[in-house]
Ligand SMILES: NC(=O)C1=CN([C@@H]2O[C@H](COP(=O)(O)OP(=O)(O)OC[C@H]3O[C@@H](n4cnc5c(N)ncnc54)[C@H](O)[C@@H]3O)[C@@H](O)[C@H]2O)C=CC1
């Protein structure tokens with residue numbers, strides 16, 4: 001099977017956007033690389049008394065528009081190139097929603113499914129001891145990502161504040177509410193995705209009656225609940241890393257979330273039959289939400305996809321070859337740098353509340369998020385019309401143009 005290097009994919013996307021924008025050679029080359037990247041190696045004491053050595057990264061891709069911003073992932077397959085790609089996509093994402101932030105991402109190579117809570121806490125704290133110098137409200141602000149949670153942020157914040165010897169809640173976002181978290185962050189990624197589906201449906205004149213979800217973690221579960229609540233559609237299939245389930249008559253999203261939280265998997269959900277995880281991508285639905293990991297949709301399966309709209313809650317789920325196949329098959333992709341931008345948008349709201357000592361009501365967060373995503377969809381659809389390119393390229397054109405402009409104004413290139 002062909003393997004993909006996500007960073008090469010991310011660089012190719014910059015080149016394509018730069019070509020449409022007629023960017024000069026130096027600007028294009030600058031935007032193809034992270035401004036700063038850090039590699040950490042640290043020992044952690046495990047529950048059985050032994051020390052284990054962990055490798056970790058933080059990549060600050062571009063900070064022309066503001067402090068670097070993006071999640072920290074704990075995953076066994078993490079590599080510097082995956083983190084670079086994710087950091088690049090954060091840069092374009094914060095620009096597409098027009099936040100005064102740059103892009104970053106971090107990762108620890110580990111498998112949380114085989115670690116105790118105490119071991120996870122020790123890893124989170126060790127990561128901060130290694131990286132505290134390069135983090136800060138005006139430098140770089142992490143958040144959770146795959147297999148990290150608000151609890152991870154709480155440990156990280158506590159370690160950071162112990163080092164700097166003062167309260168600095170805005171250095172981490174998607175924190176638990178009692179230590180400076182915001183209302184509305186837990187479902188923000190999915191809410192932003194569902195809002196972008198609502199806008200796409202108006203744009204394309206489609207009704208989002210049926211949907212399927214690949215990946216049933218934070219993003220996937222909330223998308224199931226919110227699509228049902230806000231758009232009124234019917235969930236017919238979902239999967240996680242252990243397998244998939246299908247019920248063409250409909251699956252109650254709330255009951256499936258409860259089942260997943262209780263049993264750790266979507267499998268064995270009453271009334272649904274088992275299907276392979278990958279089959280969920282190929283079902284005849286109005287909207288497909290990839291909400292797991294990179295490269296799920298490639299040239300291998302793009303020809304088999306039957307959804308009308310693909311809403312990319314995951315980062316980088318579609319390869320460049322698949323983008324073209326889907327475009328020619330008239331399948332509308334809502335690209336990750338727009339569709340999954342709700343999370344970082346509400347993270348920014350959390351930073352604003354922390355800096356002003358404010359606590360916004362949930363309805364305020366929802367309304368401001370809706371406005372940001374609707375405006376971003378407008379810029380994206382304008383670029384689609386003006387440039388006549390496929391959707392990812394249109395979104396990249398919006399994001400890359402804004403970052404390039406900031407680099408130019410600063411006199412960097
Ligand atoms: N949490 C956030 O705020 C944001 C997350 N994202 C992206 O959304 C995606 C999912 O993130 P989270 O939901 O936060 O992570 P999570 O760790 O809560 O959930 C990941 C889910 O994917 C499933 N999965 C893993 N490999 C799979 C496979 N091969 N097939 C099917 N399912 C598989 C896991 O079983 C789990 O249910 C990632 O790409 C992440 O970068 C994007 C924007 C913000």
Ligand SMILES: O=C(O)CCC(=O)C(=O)O
Pocket residue numbers: 069070071072090093141142143144145173174315340341343344345347
């Ligand atoms: O809220 C944040 O800063 C994290 C967002 C993120 O990691 C993402 O959008 O992929």
